[in-house]
Amino acid sequence: MAKVVEEKRVVTIVFAGDSGDGIQLTGTQFTNTSALFGNDVSTFPNYPAEIRAPQGTVAGVSGFQLQFGSVEVYTAGDICDVLVAMNAAAFKVNLPRLKKSGTIIINTDGFNAKDLRLAGYESSPLEDKSLEDYRTISIDVTKLTAAALVDSGLGKKEVERSRNMFVLGFLYYMYNREIAPTEKFIKEKFAKAPHLIDANIKVLKAGYNFGDTSETFTSRYNVKAAKLPVGTYRNIMGNQATALGLVAASQKAGLDLFYGSYPITPASDILHELSKHKNFGVKTFQAEDEIAAVCSTIGASFGGELGVTASSGPGIALKGEAIGLAVMLELPMVVINVQRGGPSTGLPTKTEQADLMQAMYGRNGEAPMPVISASSPSDCFDAAFEACRIAIEHMTPVFFLSDGYMANGSEPWKFPTTDELKEIKVVHAKERKQDDPEFLPYKRDERLVREWALPGTKGLEHRIGGIEKEWDTGNISYNPENHERMVKVRAAKVARIADSIPLQTIDSGADSGKVLVLGWGSTYGVIKTALKECLEEGLEVSHAHLRYIEPFPKNLGEIIKKFDKVLIPEMNNGQLVKIIRDKFLVDAKGLNKIKGIPFSTPEIVLAIKELAHA
Amino acid sequence: MAKVVEEKRVVTIVFAGDSGDGIQLTGTQFTNTSALFGNDVSTFPNYPAEIRAPQGTVAGVSGFQLQFGSVEVYTAGDICDVLVAMNAAAFKVNLPRLKKSGTIIINTDGFNAKDLRLAGYESSPLEDKSLEDYRTISIDVTKLTAAALVDSGLGKKEVERSRNMFVLGFLYYMYNREIAPTEKFIKEKFAKAPHLIDANIKVLKAGYNFGDTSETFTSRYNVKAAKLPVGTYRNIMGNQATALGLVAASQKAGLDLFYGSYPITPASDILHELSKHKNFGVKTFQAEDEIAAVCSTIGASFGGELGVTASSGPGIALKGEAIGLAVMLELPMVVINVQRGGPSTGLPTKTEQADLMQAMYGRNGEAPMPVISASSPSDCFDAAFEACRIAIEHMTPVFFLSDGYMANGSEPWKFPTTDELKEIKVVHAKERKQDDPEFLPYKRDERLVREWALPGTKGLEHRIGGIEKEWDTGNISYNPENHERMVKVRAAKVARIADSIPLQTIDSGADSGKVLVLGWGSTYGVIKTALKECLEEGLEVSHAHLRYIEPFPKNLGEIIKKFDKVLIPEMNNGQLVKIIRDKFLVDAKGLNKIKGIPFSTPEIVLAIKELAHA
Amino acid sequence: MTTDTAEIKLTPKDFTTDQEVRWCPGCGDYSILKQVQSILPETGVNKEDIVFISGIGCSSRFPYYMDTFGMHSIHGRATAVASGLKIARPELSVWVITGDGDSLSIGGNHLIHTIRRNFNMNILLFNNEIYGLTKGQYSPTSPEGKVTKSTPMGSLDHPFNPMALCLGADATFIARAMDRDVKHLREVLVRANDHIGTSLLEIYQNCNVFNDGAFEIYTDKGSKKEEALFLEEGQPLVFGNDDNKGILLDNGTPKVVRLDDGMYTKEDLWIHDSSDKHKAYLLTTFFDNPSLEGHMPRPFGVFYAQDRFRYEEAMYQQLDLAVERKGEGNLDKLLRGENTWTVS
Amino acid sequence: MTTDTAEIKLTPKDFTTDQEVRWCPGCGDYSILKQVQSILPETGVNKEDIVFISGIGCSSRFPYYMDTFGMHSIHGRATAVASGLKIARPELSVWVITGDGDSLSIGGNHLIHTIRRNFNMNILLFNNEIYGLTKGQYSPTSPEGKVTKSTPMGSLDHPFNPMALCLGADATFIARAMDRDVKHLREVLVRANDHIGTSLLEIYQNCNVFNDGAFEIYTDKGSKKEEALFLEEGQPLVFGNDDNKGILLDNGTPKVVRLDDGMYTKEDLWIHDSSDKHKAYLLTTFFDNPSLEGHMPRPFGVFYAQDRFRYEEAMYQQLDLAVERKGEGNLDKLLRGENTWTVS
Numbered sequence A, B: 001m002a003k004v005v006e007e008k009r010v011v012t013i014v015f016a017g018d019s020g021d022g023i024q025l026t027g028t029q030f031t032n033t034s035a036l037f038g039n040d041v042s043t044f045p046n047y048p049a050e051i052r053a054p055q056g057t058v059a060g061v062s063g064f065q066l067q068f069g070s071v072e073v074y075t076a077g078d079i080c081d082v083l084v085a086m087n088a089a090a091f092k093v094n095l096p097r098l099k100k101s102g103t104i105i106i107n108t109d110g111f112n113a114k115d116l117r118l119a120g121y122e123s124s125p126l127e128d129k130s131l132e133d134y135r136t137i138s139i140d141v142t143k144l145t146a147a148a149l150v151d152s153g154l155g156k157k158e159v160e161r162s163r164n165m166f167v168l169g170f171l172y173y174m175y176n177r178e179i180a181p182t183e184k185f186i187k188e189k190f191a192k193a194p195h196l197i198d199a200n201i202k203v204l205k206a207g208y209n210f211g212d213t214s215e216t217f218t219s220r221y222n223v224k225a226a227k228l229p230v231g232t233y234r235n236i237m238g239n240q241a242t243a244l245g246l247v248a249a250s251q252k253a254g255l256d257l258f259y260g261s262y263p264i265t266p267a268s269d270i271l272h273e274l275s276k277h278k279n280f281g282v283k284t285f286q287a288e289d290e291i292a293a294v295c296s297t298i299g300a301s302f303g304g305e306l307g308v309t310a311s312s313g314p315g316i317a318l319k320g321e322a323i324g325l326a327v328m329l330e331l332p333m334v335v336i337n338v339q340r341g342g343p344s345t346g347l348p349t350k351t352e353q354a355d356l357m358q359a360m361y362g363r364n365g366e367a368p369m370p371v372i373s374a375s376s377p378s379d380c381f382d383a384a385f386e387a388c389r390i391a392i393e394h395m396t397p398v399f400f401l402s403d404g405y406m407a408n409g410s411e412p413w414k415f416p417t418t419d420e421l422k423e424i425k426v427v428h429a430k431e432r433k434q435d436d437p438e439f440l441p442y443k444r445d446e447r448l449v450r451e452w453a454l455p456g457t458k459g460l461e462h463r464i465g466g467i468e469k470e471w472d473t474g475n476i477s478y479n480p481e482n483h484e485r486m487v488k489v490r491a492a493k494v495a496r497i498a499d500s501i502p503l504q505t506i507d508s509g510a511d512s513g514k515v516l517v518l519g520w521g522s523t524y525g526v527i528k529t530a531l532k533e534c535l536e537e538g539l540e541v542s543h544a545h546l547r548y549i550e551p552f553p554k555n556l557g558e559i560i561k562k563f564d565k566v567l568i569p570e571m572n573n574g575q576l577v578k579i580i581r582d583k584f585l586v587d588a589k590g591l592n593k594i595k596g597i598p599f600s601t602p603e604i605v606l607a608i609k610e611l612a613h614a
Numbered sequence C, D: 001m002t003t004d005t006a007e008i009k010l011t012p013k014d015f016t017t018d019q020e021v022r023w024c025p026g027c028g029d030y031s032i033l034k035q036v037q038s039i040l041p042e043t044g045v046n047k048e049d050i051v052f053i054s055g056i057g058c059s060s061r062f063p064y065y066m067d068t069f070g071m072h073s074i075h076g077r078a079t080a081v082a083s084g085l086k087i088a089r090p091e092l093s094v095w096v097i098t099g100d101g102d103s104l105s106i107g108g109n110h111l112i113h114t115i116r117r118n119f120n121m122n123i124l125l126f127n128n129e130i131y132g133l134t135k136g137q138y139s140p141t142s143p144e145g146k147v148t149k150s151t152p153m154g155s156l157d158h159p160f161n162p163m164a165l166c167l168g169a170d171a172t173f174i175a176r177a178m179d180r181d182v183k184h185l186r187e188v189l190v191r192a193n194d195h196i197g198t199s200l201l202e203i204y205q206n207c208n209v210f211n212d213g214a215f216e217i218y219t220d221k222g223s224k225k226e227e228a229l230f231l232e233e234g235q236p237l238v239f240g241n242d243d244n245k246g247i248l249l250d251n252g253t254p255k256v257v258r259l260d261d262g263m264y265t266k267e268d269l270w271i272h273d274s275s276d277k278h279k280a281y282l283l284t285t286f287f288d289n290p291s292l293e294g295h296m297p298r299p300f301g302v303f304y305a306q307d308r309f310r311y312e313e314a315m316y317q318q319l320d321l322a323v324e325r326k327g328e329g330n331l332d333k334l335l336r337g338e339n340t341w342t343v344s
């Protein structure tokens, strides 16, 4: 049946179903296809902590939200245009996200008596008046999938597992998308099981054709390619970008990458990604625990590799003591924290920004180290690369903060070429001959940085350790003056990094005004979106987003002073705001959301307006 | 030979010698005797990290500084009146502490060629002109000791080991002290080796008599008993006071004390002390590491005991993850950090206050907990007791911060009776009968405190854990609103402790003025001493000292506002100052000393004056 | 602790909570949960006197499904938490639930220390040779070369032999069972519970999502008789289809023999004796890769059980002795100390 | 790594630093330091290719006295640091120095994992059965009932048997020596260094300040011959004054026999074979309290040595294989990925 084609600028879809329904895969495929088509995209996967949470229940719902558009999009969207609900529980959980008059695509087979009971419905919401506000497209996906596969010889379970392809095909039709990229994906994924290739493609096409032939709806939608800056793009997830950033840094520095880690959600995917790149000389070591992970990394750094260790909050807590050692040793190391909901085990699969203070202060004694943060999935690449650069060039452990939202989210990435990447200068202490002056392991250059002296280099034999070290020689020293001098020089070394990092810029808005929204981390997209709205309304508001939290860019104080008020949105109970207030003695206000999910645009807009008018 | 007796108000002596010379024992004995006599005393032991650092070298010098007086003394003294130097290295290290015209008591036998070489002297300082500024009493202690023991049948080594008794006896004569308390001590110490009792007492008396008969000096000194507040006193060291505070709290609460710990300097002595008090039902558990120490403590708290764990900075770093668990579990626990020089292994035997931020933020996620600090050796008793009270009554882990200076220092303590101690109210959830309403483990009272539900109580079966918990029920909950509510309520629970703690008081000075010196921890004595000096000079300065750092006393902000300027002296690179600036947006100034040794009075006085006149 | 013993007899249902069980359908954890719930009523211990402590992992969700006291602690630390609890409350029945990652990777140290101290507790080690909760990385029990998410080219780690490790740590009770042989699992659970001291029970547990079939050879009807050796106290070591094979000790060396060719009879075989540590050691060495020719069958049942003093009992003896020697603690005397002076 | 091999022959002095040695006079650590410095020149490895990694403890000060590369890391973590170093730089000669507290208490987990992974490194475990640096608390090797600063009424912990623990963790080399028998110590050090894989050498070390005489029975002339059993490859197990005793295997069970009453000769005895794991196990059981009647002598020497793949070698094989399969990594290709689109 021929359909009208409507143009749309942006669309937000949430795919929702049981954890076993392949929701994440469906969402990812739609995303990749849209990205390949040229849309700007931004995603937010949101799944339960259990591997397979109880089937059919609210707790077992897996969701994947995606915003794509012909204009730039910075978040996965606040309110959804389309809800795909594979069962009653998924419907229940996600209906609140759907805008009035939005579209619901329903798998009717997921609303039988048992499903309703598990979802806690007394009667079927499909027969409810409340649905009148929405456009409902009901499909018995299970039946149609089974029909498509009737001759395939596949078992019931396998048939059910390919239902998601039907839905995907249907949406491809609805949004006027090609199915070729997904066909290619299916072929690669099931390379070892050709019968599954055929089956999945068959179902995918069945879904597409169902859209074409069914009478269930009358219009298709077209979302044109976005006018992104000229260049070649790929879609990328945050953890993947982080992994690539590390590999890139190791290549630019000419060092092998050593990645010592212990699995933890949501950081593990970096390990998985890196372990695929052994042909880059990447050595991944799954240690027995986080302490061994960081300590082995210190060992590798001592040996001359680019040492990186990663975890999430609880694992980072375990690394604190050893990170302090790295501060003392003044060896390069990057510590990645992909933050998740805390405290303690907290909300392992949810996002949060509550480990900033831990990064700043979660060690005994005066143990300053640089703290770098990424602001979006693709930005993880740059931030990870920069963290490595600083670690190597300034001989210091560096914290790199990511979070669950950007780690699992994805967006188009105008990836760089090798040549476009900054150089990373590695300075190794040189071999000493008999009559050369004695090697002083803690002698510093003008940036207060010591030399990296690799085992195996003649004449550089030396000992380092966690007890306070004597100026220059690095020998153990209990001298009181020396200790103070060393504490101060370690702090000064970190502070001087400010000389080599870019000045802070204003992301949107004017250089001065009423309200400065100062953000860090994955709130970037939503703040940017909110600012757009506010600026369009003529509010005097600006947005600056921090990559460097320790040390701050040198001009941050000046920037702040140019605004009457400072608003600091954070997915925590107020952490950056403490540092800003302390450093600059301004009455910065926090906007805090601690729900394991990102801010929505209206939340930020509202806070800006309230503060502007306060 | 009869000597003139001069009256002195305060005297500072530093005993110094090789680590093997029994310096700490000598100092402690002189202290105890002086305290028993009625002087006010304050001590500062300062010894090397090595068990037996290389004999005769500067690194091997052990020192014990003591101020005693007929007036109240709050520090171990800044500049010494008397230096007892058992060898050349001890002389070299400590001479700078001696005031011009001070007295040096020298063991000449410690200045032979080898001693001089080990100490790094080219020629003997005893023949030096620089000694002209001092009064020197040279004694060949070794020879005189040997002479006293000529018939004892003791070997050379044993004879040498009792040399310190000669010096002690000599000083007892010089300061007009009784030798009886030390005689008693010797008898107890060597109960199993009677020949050593005789020998040591003989040498002690020989030293005393040598003072009496020798012509080396002409005046004795008299330091009258101090006019301390009326009451009965004992001398006590900080770690000992901490241990007693814990036992007292357990007794007042009617709970057994569980102490889970792993040895570390300078916290181990608490373990040693507590392990002696098994007849109080005290259970000490030396775990395999700090993580097991804190986790076993959590297990014991869950079981209903007063759970306490202690360490120093590096060990506390290891406990961070589990402390976060305790925050989630809302079980009482006291975490003691006897701070030492950091970062990393740092200066294990030196003092520092650089773990405050770690106590505040050294955990993943939003994990607030109360932070309590002691301010002097005897105050450790009250602070430890109070930490236990808050933990139990508010069902929360509590940080108690001590440091190496107060832990090893000692002072007279007007110890309380059991009746004088605060009550500690323990509220256990009651057994549930069949028809009783369901037990809700996370139901809170008006202070937001949940009940302590002990295993073994019928009907209270429940599960707790580190994943976010549902309001009231404590079941696992991934609900976004619930998470925010729980994060906020945990913060509010800690904040509400402010309702039950005393308001902040001004320790000396007026309620308002030019400069407020705001301190915490073991800087109490030196700030108090400095204030006295400044107030006598008419400066408008006051001193407030914090026991409660989280939450602050409710009136702290008001107090601060009444002063033009705030000075925060800390033995770190500026930590409390950050919190104060953030909370109150005042331009508080830090005075920082990071040398592993306490402030001296002039350092504080100078900073006050500079700030007052700035 | 409730002393009232005139209890109504409990049933497995009494140990079920209202929390939905959240393991994947088909996970071996279900079966273990069921067996534990089924043996507890027989132990005669009151519900309120039982505590389950776990770490983190799929298996560690276990306490939430047991209507007893419980703590879902942090990764690897369950044994440490349980140790403190046992010292505080020796009369409680304490169970530790842990996974192969939880107990042998991050928690390895606490495990071996708990074992040597011999607290009276039961440790159930759910070994699925994989990290389940974090979605499929290899664990310290995964075989060499195992392809997992973190080892796309195969694991490089030589795996632990958990029975050997625990015996090396001087365990007083080690045993092995599997999720799929529920009758045997029940029996061994009861023996673990009866043992006074630390009972270490390794349970082969199928993770059908990330490591399906890891133990199939021992649980599958077709291969089980040939591959699994069930240890019975006082009985000869017999296995194989139709019980046609046995193991004897040839001058101290274990040797598989046939019982159906007239050369050997059951009388010649090694008689299982769980009090014999040396034999227990030999049993731990039956750990060959089952794909190797001539490999030994894998033993199930109680390898070793020994009576040794329990840490917590020894501690209470010291506490009593201290009171005997010094009298009940007197706080006023303690605060006053030995040397006082009075200012008046 | 320096490849220049035309080296001047090194001497023990070349391995001495300018740092003053800071152990107590009389400490057993001195002797071990001296022997290590004396065997290193014989290994033929260049100074700059040797790294000593230690944790924290008296013994762990060791690296500061060795003029090689060194790291005095943090308590218990030396093996973990060394593991990372070994992966990064497999060609280096890596030595771990650790104490009984450092390696068996806080560092127990890293120790057993390092051992199972079998990195090619030498671990010297200075066992003085006490915490020296923290001034005398009991350690996991202190005997039951030991009175120390933290156990005034005696320790309640059943101690580890380090050789048994390490064997249980599938060690490929375990050996024991003592500070006071320097000739034997030298020999065993050389063998530990020669072993390719993780060599675990436990060295009984006297802490004359906090635990004086703990091993006197094995080092004292009067008792040594009766109490210490020196293992020599291919030689019978003989000990006792005048070598008048031996150990034989009686149906798999070790038995002490006299050689001077005509009943047995050396030919009857157990011949030491360090490749026999079962025998090595039996040797680890010779761990009785020497005050017990009829106790076995304590073995010294190499209990067990086995060749097994090294983690780091296996890793480099994978790295090579990856290059072979996919070619040297091409960063541009990696960044570009599989699916790109162009905006123009």
Ligand SMILES: Cc1ncc(C[n+]2csc(CCOP(=O)(O)OP(=O)(O)O)c2C)c(N)n1
Residues within 6 Å of the ligand: A262, A263, A264, A265, A290, A314, A315, A318, A345, B321, C056, C057, C058, C059, C060, C074, C075, C098, C099, C100, C101, C102, C103, C126, C128, C130, C131, C132, C133, C134, C139
């Ligand atoms: C400190 C810390 N590190 C890592 C994790 C992530 N984590 C949770 S469970 C787990 C391993 C699970 O494996 P196992 O113990 O075998 O249990 P299973 O899920 O297989 O039952 C890991 C690595 C964590 N929660 N905490």
Ligand SMILES: Cc1ncc(C[n+]2csc(CCOP(=O)(O)OP(=O)(O)O)c2C)c(N)n1
Residues within 6 Å of the ligand: A321, B262, B263, B264, B265, B290, B314, B315, B318, B345, D056, D057, D058, D059, D060, D074, D075, D098, D099, D100, D101, D102, D103, D126, D128, D130, D131, D132, D133, D134, D139
């Ligand atoms: C994290 C941490 N915990 C505790 C300590 C304190 N500590 C230093 S060495 C040591 C034990 C020393 O015993 P051992 O390893 O046997 O070495 P030894 O001194 O006997 O040679 C301890 C507990 C520390 N430095 N760091």
Ligand code: SF4
Residues within 6 Å of the ligand: A051, A052, C022, C023, C024, C026, C027, C028, C029, C058, C059, C128, C132, C133, C206, C207, C208, C209, C210
């Ligand atoms: S992931 Fe594996 S172990 Fe975890 S619940 Fe699922 S099947 Fe069980």
Ligand code: SF4
Residues within 6 Å of the ligand: B051, B052, D022, D023, D024, D026, D027, D028, D029, D058, D059, D128, D132, D133, D206, D207, D208, D209, D210
């Ligand atoms: S304390 Fe013991 S181990 Fe440490 S240096 Fe002294 S004698 Fe050696």
Ligand SMILES: [Mg+2]
Residues within 6 Å of the ligand: C057, C099, C100, C101, C126, C127, C128, C129, C130, C131, C132, C139
């Ligand atoms: Mg597992």
Ligand SMILES: [Mg+2]
Residues within 6 Å of the ligand: D057, D099, D100, D101, D126, D127, D128, D129, D130, D131, D132, D139
């Ligand atoms: Mg030791």
